Amino acid sequence: MKEFDPIPGEAVRLGPGLRRVLAPNPSPMTYRGTNTYLLGDADLVVVDPGPDDAAHLAALTDAIGAAQVSHILVTHAHLDHSPLAARLAARTGAPVLAYGPSDAGRSAVMQDLIAQGYAGGGEGVDTHFAPDVTVGDGAIIETPAGAVHVLHTPGHMGNHICLKWGDAVFSGDLVMEWATSLVSPPDGDVSDFIASCRRLRAWGGAVLYPGHGAPVDDPAARIDWLIAHRMERRAAVLGVLSHTPTGISQITAAVYRDVDEALWPIAARNVFAQLIELVTTGEAVARPALSFEAAFSRI
Numbered sequence: 001m002k003e004f005d006p007i008p009g010e011a012v013r014l015g016p017g018l019r020r021v022l023a024p025n026p027s028p029m030t031y032r033g034t035n036t037y038l039l040g041d042a043d044l045v046v047v048d049p050g051p052d053d054a055a056h057l058a059a060l061t062d063a064i065g066a067a068q069v070s071h072i073l074v075t076h077a078h079l080d081h082s083p084l085a086a087r088l089a090a091r092t093g094a095p096v097l098a099y100g101p102s103d104a105g106r107s108a109v110m111q112d113l114i115a116q117g118y119a120g121g122g123e124g125v126d127t128h129f130a131p132d133v134t135v136g137d138g139a140i141i142e143t144p145a146g147a148v149h150v151l152h153t154p155g156h157m158g159n160h161i162c163l164k165w166g167d168a169v170f171s172g173d174l175v176m177e178w179a180t181s182l183v184s185p186p187d188g189d190v191s192d193f194i195a196s197c198r199r200l201r202a203w204g205g206a207v208l209y210p211g212h213g214a215p216v217d218d219p220a221a222r223i224d225w226l227i228a229h230r231m232e233r234r235a236a237v238l239g240v241l242s243h244t245p246t247g248i249s250q251i252t253a254a255v256y257r258d259v260d261e262a263l264w265p266i267a268a269r270n271v272f273a274q275l276i277e278l279v280t281t282g283e284a285v286a287r288p289a290l291s292f293e294a295a296f297s298r299i
Contacts, residue, residue, distance in 0.1 A: 001178055002214040008033055009059035014215070017041055017145065018168065021063050023050040025080055028263070029124070031178050031212040034080045038063060039165055040145025045071045046094070047163060047170050048211055049084035057087055069094040070143050075172030076160040077102035077129040081211060089132070097141060098131035098159065099150075102187075105158030109280055110186040118186060118291055125157075125187060135161070151203055155193025156181045162200055169205035171216070175223055178213035180230075184269035190277045194230055197223050237274045238283060238298065245287055245295030248272055268292075 006012055008024035023034040036056070039045040044067045050056050069092035074082045077098065085096045099105055102125050106114075135141060137152035149164040156173045163170040173181050174196055183190050201223040208216035216222045233255065240246070240254045248268050256267040275296050278284035286294040 004032060004178065004214040006032065009055065011038070011059075011063035014209070015168070018209075019063060020209070021056070021059055023053060023056040023080070025051050025053065025056075029182065029266070030080050031176075033212070035209065035211055035213075036060060037170060037209060039148075040067075040070075040143070042067055043144030044069045045073060045143050045145045045148065045165075046088065047073045048075055048081045048172070049088045051080050052083035052087065057084060057091075060084075060088065061091065064092070068092075068144075070145070071141060071148075072096045073141070073148065073163060073170075074098040074129070074131065075163065075170065075211060076157040077126040078157060078173070079124040079126050081172070082126045082129045085129070085131075095132040097133045097135050098129070099136070099152060099161045100131065100134050100159050102127050102129050102157075102159065104134075105152065105154045105160070106186065107154065107158065107189040107192050109276060110158070110189055113186050113276075113290065116289070137161075151199060153196035153200060155189060155196040156183060157187045158189070158192075160196070162203070164203065164205055167206035169200070169203070169208050169219070170210075171200065171208040172211045175200060175208055175216060175219070175226060176210040176213050177208075177216045177222065180226060182266060182269060183273040185273050185276055188269075188273055190230065190234075190270075190273040191280070193273075194227055197227050197230075233270065234274050234277070237271060238278060241278075241284055241296060241298035243297055245297045247295055248275070248292060251275070251296065 006022045008022045011019045019038040021036045025033045034050040036050045037047040139150040141148040151162045153162045208219045236255045252268045252271045
C-alpha cells in the first residue's frame with residue numbers, strides 16, 4: 001500500500017488543472033478522510049464535496065479562491081461524499097449533478113428485499129441528498145474545464161457513478177488502492193459490484209483517483225485483483241456453508257478469521273451481500289426468508 005498521509009484542508013496539485021483537498025474525517029471506513037477533487041483553473045468542477053463539515057467548506061472556499069465553480073459532481077450519496085454539496089452549491093451558485101438520490105439505481109433483488117420490509121444496512125446514507133441535475137450512464141457533462149464522461153457503477157451503492165476527465169478517472173468508492181469496498185445491502189449488491197468493476201476496467205483510463213486514499217496507477221491490475229478477491233470470498237462463503245443452517249455471525253467468523261475481530265460487524269455486511277447472491281443463483285437457501293437474521297445452508 002502506498003504512503004498516503006496528506007494534511008487535511010491543504011490543496012495538493014496532482015497534475016495540470018487537478019488538485020485534491022482532503023476532508024478532516026478519518027475513520028476505519030474513510031481511511032485518512034474523503035478526497036475532494038478540483039478540476040480546472042479559472043473555471044472549476046468539484047468532485048465529491050465531502051461531509052457537511054465547516055472546516056472542509058472553508059478549505060474548499062480558500063482553494064477555489066476567485067475562480068468560478070461551474071459544476072459540483074457527486075459519485076454517490078454516502079455521508080462522507082455528498083452532504084456538503086448543498087452548502088457549496090449555495091455558496092458558488094453551481095448545480096449539483098449525480099445519478100440520482102440515495103435510493104436510485106438499486107438492483108431488483110434489493111428492491112424486493114425492501115418491499116418485503118427489510119430495512120437493514122444503509123450505513124452512512126445521505127437520505128436527504130437531492131441533485132439538481134441527474135445524469136445517466138454514458139452521459140457527457142460539458143464543462144469549461146473539459147468534458148466529463150459518466151459511467152454508472154452500482155455495487156458499493158446503487159447510485160454510484162465513476163467520472164472520466166481526459167485520462168483521469170474518479171472512481172469514488174468502487175475501486176481504491178488502500179482497501180476493498182464495503183458492499184452492504186440493500187444499498188450494495190455484490191453482483192453489481194463485480195459487473196461494475198469489469199465495466200470500469202474496459203472503460204480505460206491511465207489513473208484512478210478514488211474517494212479515499214492514494215491514486216491507483218495501474219487500474220487494470222488493481223481491478224483484476226479486486227474481482228479475484230471478491231470471487232475468493234464468494235468461494236469461501238460457499239465453502240463454509242453446509243446442509244446445516246448457519247447464521248451470518250458464524251459464517252463471518254469462519255471466512256474472516258484472518259481479519260481483526262473488531263471489523264467483523266463490517267465484514268458481516270459483505271458476507272450478507274455474498275449470501276444474497278448465492279441465494280439468487282440457487283446455490284444456497286435462507287430460512288425462514290432472506291434477511292440478515294436468516295439461517296443459511298448450502299443446496
